[in-house]
Amino acid sequence: MKNRIIVLGAGYSGAIAAGRLAKRLRRDDVTITLVNAEPDFVERVRMHQLAVGQELKPRPLDEMFAGTGVEVKLAKVTSIDVDGKSVTVQGAEGAAELSYDTLVYALGSAGNDHGVPGVTEYAHQIASRPGALRLRERLTGMTEGETVLVVGGGLTGLEFVTEVAEARPDLDIALATRAELGDWLSPKGRAHLRKVVDRLGITVHENATVAAVGADQVTTSDGRTLPAAVTVWTTGFAAHPLAASTSLELADDGRIVVDGTMRSVSHPDVYAIGDAGHALGAGDKPLRMSCASGTPMAWQAADSIAARLTGGKLPNAPLRYFNQCISLGRKEGLIQFVTADDRAVDRALTGRFAARYKELVCKGAAWGVANPTMGMPVRRRRVVASRPASEGTARVAA
Known part of the structure; x- marks a missing residue:
């Protein structure tokens, strides 16, 4: 069988x-x-x-x-x-x-709401295609000067906040992160990230753990109120x-x-x-x-x-792991090299070259789905047990 x-x-x-x-x-x-x-x-x-x-x-x-x-x-x-x-x-x-x-x-x-009140009712997420499309529709209807607040300063949050700031310079874009901006990156990586964020006019709220999400604002654990016509939740x-x-x-x-x-x-x-x-x-x-x-x-x-x-x-x-690849809009990127267990080292690539590098990584990931053996020759082998055998019992057919 x-x-x-x-x-x-x-x-x-x-x-x-x-x-x-x-x-x-x-x-x-x-x-x-x-x-x-x-x-x-x-x-x-x-x-x-x-x-x-x-x-x-x-x-x-x-x-x-x-x-x-x-x-x-x-x-x-x-x-x-x-x-x-x-x-x-x-x-x-x-x-x-x-x-x-x-x-x-x-x-x-x-997306993970971490049990924070109001996330399900009021926040958008981009962990799925339906969620991204709902957010897309909402962004289309926003007018000049309205605030988009991205909660979460990890890879997903950084990629979205820079992407929307580049695409919609008419909006007021802000980022709330529970620690310092890019605190896990190398000094070179953090400096480049800060440079891009400042150039795009993104307001950064550091050390801001969001405790509740409302219809037009979020509240942090230390009592701050941050305006948000749209809240985008990217906390893992x-x-x-x-x-x-x-x-x-x-x-x-x-x-x-x-x-x-x-x-x-x-x-x-x-x-x-x-x-x-x-x-x-x-x-x-x-x-x-x-x-x-x-x-x-x-x-x-x-x-x-x-x-x-x-x-x-x-x-x-x-x-x-070898590196963390971060797109910062369509024109900027950051490739942070890491140790095998994912800790940042001093080496990092920045700028347009890094943006092209990240784009190649994305294209390569999609190519890998259609070409799962990564172009290497594969020999199909005969199954010698109709049901999975326990360790050490299967034998290669002649």
Whole structure:
């Protein structure tokens, strides 16, 4: 019998994993089903561009996976029975139950409100395409001098606040960050960031932890009131809640605990990648939720699944960071080089060259979805067990 592989979620991690599995394994031996609620692959790293009115290239999943052997199923995942090894989905034709032998959980994350009152009711987010489009519509209707307040001084907040300041110089753009601006960057990185922010006329409220969001203002924990005709909430991500309804072992942040092969430590038939997986990188530090983490996690999971099914050698590639790539509008960028465990070092690239570098990274990430083996030759190997074998029991077919 064919081994039934189901991949949940077609973001960067899920799409890459599905395509890489298709190139690692023979169609006679496996079925690969990619389940996603939307028909298009969404470039999440470009949602700040979409929100300010830029058009993005459509990337239909059925076209991307045409001829690969991957079946794309458009449906929303409603429940998972990891003990019974089945997934329930809701699609255009109603509810359906899909059975699996190997499950790749890549349902990603959403914006994290951290329990702050008023965020759900009044704040916009750009962690998803629908959220970015709603914000886009709201920005279109804003008039000169109105205030857009971005809450959160991390990578997402910096990219959006500079993008909107460049695109809408008629608006009053402000940023509220709970620490100092770019406090995690190198001195060179911080200096360049400050230079760009000042040039774009962005008001920065430092050491401002937002305690409540209202219809036209936010309140900080130290009692300050900051005006905001529009509040954009960019304070990190929260794992998709579906895993919490299963018996999978989870970390405190709701992510699925996995080993170095991205395999669940509690359910060996389940792999979790991208923002859904709690994996350890250099220095045994958990990988942060990001495309930079999700792509190598997808490679690791796909190659591990293929190795276990064919009796091949398990991958042992270290998961580490090299740099943080930050766009600061369309004309400026910042490439902050980091240690393996994601701490800033003295080296950084700035200016237009850094902007072009970041653009190449974004294009490369999208290319990697359609070309999951990164152009390297791949030999499809025969599956020697119709169901996933335990460690050390599979053998390569002659």
